[in-house]
Amino acid sequence: MIEVVNVSKSYATRLGPVQILHDVNCTIGKGEKVGILGRNGAGKSTMVRLISGAEQPTSGAILRGMSVSWPLAFGGAFQGSLTGLDNMRFICRIYGLDWQSRIPFVEEFSELGPYLREPVRSYSSGMRARLAFAISMVVEFDCFLIDEIIAVGDARFHEKCHVELFEKRADRAMIIVSHDSGYIRAHCDRIGVLNGGGLSMFEDVEEGFQFYEQVYHVH
């Protein structure tokens, strides 16, 4: 279980601190799929980064009772001057995994061909997303944090991600940030809406969408 307890987060700017999250509480149980909705800048990515532990909350605590992935997002998590393979080795090393045996899977899944041995900075965003996804499937997490990553890539990539994530790893928890309401509806059993720094959780997906449409005046 992951517990987010009274978490607030503010960033320092030239004009003083800007509060992004204010006193947020929620829990994510084993195998639960939670979608997070919110306008651009509402704090969705901040929320995911805090849960992953990449950033520290200004106040409050995040208790991780299960293993949590890093935020699977378009950019980030890779060193641009290193090759895709070097990045994969790095991640295997910090998780204490043997990288040798995982190369075939990453080669096969990422479909990067010779580019796997080229610096990541030469990759397109689709290629980065494929690499990020392939590497994250190498480490067996209890909870995956998915920040719009599946929005990149073509239909075939979506299909492959779907099989790996929602079929082979159907028992895992997931926190999904997406603007694609169809995607959230299809995969999530609970919804959180970020609005004005606060998080409102809904056990019922449709109820969550109704609230979202109401506060943001979207349909």
Add this chain to the structure above:
Amino acid sequence: MENVRSLLHALTIQKRVVGALFIREVLTRFGRHNIGFLWLFVEPMMFTIGVTLLWTAFKSTHGSNLPITAFAVSGYSTALLWRNMPSRCVGAILPNLSLMYHRQVKLIDIFLSRLLLEAAGATISFVTLTVLFSVVGWMDWPEDILKVAFGWSMLAWFGAALAIALGALSEKTEVVEKIWHPIAYFMLPVSGVAYLVDALPVDVQKIVLIVPIVHGTELIREGFFGSKIVAHYDMGYFAMCNAALSLFALAMTRIVSREVVPE
């Protein structure tokens, strides 16, 4: 018992992360081209050899009658040790921001991996030159290797603590990056690299011995020349300074790590 177990677990993770960062650092710094990671110690060696040649040419033992080669090797190598470590840690966070996406990777790990690499380079260069010059007869073997090793380790500790402190501070303000270079430059003449404390007037000795690194350099000189010189050092004082600096460095790292945002 529970605490010990969680500490051991944390140490295992830290060992993994520092190891992975170390390899990554070697790859990004030296790549897989030409002599690759040999540059790690070839570069500092070139510095020391250059200074040795210069000092030999101008016969500058700076007021002593010691053999110039040994004087330069024992002096200038130490300067590389405490000067290069901070230089590598100032601004070390920015290029590694993307790795901070992984919660195992902490600021201190980034610093430690760079420090290990830098200390290894300076040490290999120092040892290689000492052995090489002694074998070909340009200088005599150090009289007491243990003293040299102790002085060297203490200087490495100083360099590491200073590096972590400046590395963390440089994340708070860019001023650190700008003023570090002049400071490093002016530290050289007072560090004991180019003179023996004993050769100075007594009043000046007192002032110079306030500088912690001088104690380390003097001990290394005693290890090299032993009976031929009178060395002035107080390793207790040096250790106290190092400990205080380390404490400050770790505290700064902790403060800054709460503010770092992965890109």
